[in-house]
Amino acid sequence: MTALRRALAGVTAATVVVAGLLLGGVVGAGSASAHDYLVSTAPAADTTVTEPLTQVVLGFNEPPLTDFASAIAIEVRDAAGANIVTDPVSIVDSTLTVSVAPTAQGEYTVLWQTVSSDGHPVSGEYGFTYAGPVAEPTPTATPGAGEDPTSAPTPPASAEPDETATASPDASGTIAESGDSGALVWVGLGGALIVLAIAGGVVALVTRHRRAA
Incomplete structure (x- = not known):
């Protein structure tokens, strides 16, 4: 009787092990098949x-x-x-x-x-x-024929200052042209020399007249 009980216990244990393995396989298969694809x-x-x-x-x-x-x-x-x-x-x-x-x-x-x-x-x-169409690359600007891409652009010609047209204030506080002021100086000097020459002539005549008298 004891031997029979031992045999039944062994069969029961083996059944539990097999059942566990089968259940684990089913669960594992179910888990793997649950992945999206x-x-x-x-x-x-x-x-x-x-x-x-x-x-x-x-x-x-x-x-x-x-x-x-x-x-x-x-x-x-x-x-x-x-x-x-x-x-x-x-x-x-x-x-x-x-x-x-x-x-x-x-x-x-x-x-x-x-x-x-x-x-x-x-x-x-x-x-x-x-093998379909591909967008064309955007073209980049290139220098024109005969142009040096490394040279800097030539700045536009600027008007040279006109020395004779430079405005400067005169003695009266008004703006006069520098060229005109220079001419006026020479005219003034010339007039002064003429006046001195005339005055000298007059003085000389008066002196001679007095000596003659």
Whole structure:
């Protein structure tokens, strides 16, 4: 009887262990399957885009946890590694969208990260080829023919000061032309000399007259 009880106890223990393992496997599988996953992309993976590309759109099976929006991101990198995304991620239900501006034709890689509805971060990447139109670069101004781009521009010719037209105050306090004032000085000196000469002549005549008398 004792041996039977021991056998039954052993079977019971084994059953508990097996049941625990099976339950753990089911729970683990359920937890893993709860992660959100990518269901659609635009552009599609491994395709060639010939039309103008302005957006990249990713669709998931469940909406992400927007409380962790800072952990939700999309990058679209060209062959040189430059990110061509121009705006933050837009989240509408289970769709993530970003605006892009392709810089050249060639291979592009989409890298994405989101926060699954079960609270776990999930990420991935895929590629596509862009063969559509690319915006022309804005032309920059270039020097004209024969111009030296290093030379400074020639300032406009300024009027040279006219010495004869420089205004200066005269003795009466009025503004007179400096050229005219110089002429007036010479005229005054000449007049003074004439007056002195006349006075000298008069004095000489008077003196001779007196001597003769």
